[in-house]
Each structure stands twice: as C-alpha cells, then as structure tokens.
Amino acid sequence: MAGLIITYVTLPFVVRALNNLVEVETWNSVKKPLFASMIMGGVTYFVNQIFTHSLLTLIFTSLVGVITYILAIIALDGKRLKEEFATYTSLIGKGK
Secondary structure (H helix, E strand, O other), X not given: OHHHHHHHHHHHHHHHHHHHHOOOOHHHHXXXXXXXXXXXXXXXXXXXXXXXXXXXXXXXHHHHHHHXXXXXXXXXXXXXXXXXXXXXXXXXXXXX
C-alpha cells in the first residue's frame, strides 16, 4: 500500500522531469485508458452486486471486466488502434 501511495504522490514530479527532457503528451496518453478503466470498474462493481459471491462469480465478473475494458478501448480509441494495427501488419509483411 505504501508503494502505491508513493507512486501516485511522486508521479507528477516524474512526469514534469520527463517533460523537461522529452516532450510527452502525458494526459493524451492516459485519459482514454483511464476512462475505459473507470467504465470497467463501474460495470464490474454492478455485476458483482447482482450475483452471489463465489469463485464462479469472481471468474465471471473478471471476464465481464476484461470484455468491458476491451470494448471501451475500441469505442474510445478505435480509429487510432486501426491505424496502429495497419502499421504493425505492414511492418510484419515487409519482414518476409
């Protein structure tokens, strides 16, 4: 727990020092995955409240969370993902 607290307290200082060396669009890199994580957390919490608590429910809830996160990332940033996928597949094709 202490490591988590230290990480989040010092993160702004690390980002500022990094931006002094290299220009990084930190917020643009973090906002869509953060929002997708919040959606996933809400859906997972809701699903967990509906069902009884057991190992099977934990597995089911985890799978629902994974699927929700993937769908949220695709919905929020699908265009960029398609562009990156096309870039990677073209690079793999050139390697043959």
